[in-house]
Amino acid sequence: MQAFNWFLILYTGSALVGVSALWFFFDRSDKRSFESSRRQKIFHCVRCGHLYSVKKRDVSNGEQCPECEYKNFELSF
Ligand SMILES: [Zn+2]
Structure with a gap:
């Protein structure tokens, strides 16, 4: 029983460690893609009128x- x-x-x-490792990995990659956009x-x-x-x-x-090589300035919201 002890065994x-x-x-x-x-x-x-080990299941908990695996799930947290996956969560950590996907959270970081998600954050990186969000930051770049x-x-x-x-x-x-x-x-x-080109965007x-x-x-x-x-x-x-x-x-x-x-x-058309016209110099535009950044849109600000
Ligand atoms: Zn243009």
Whole structure:
């Protein structure tokens, strides 16, 4: 009976460890993908109406439109 109890404890413990490891891994990868999409800067071209985004950090000087090369400034919400 004692051996069976130890088996039960180890079995439940390893399942818990496995589930928390999976949760930790997926939570981190989820956060990383969210952060990368959050850092995108969105631009709307006032000349041709094209909508585009860049992942640059500094866009204070504006960014050129890939369609007509007009320099637009970042949309702010
Ligand atoms: Zn344009």
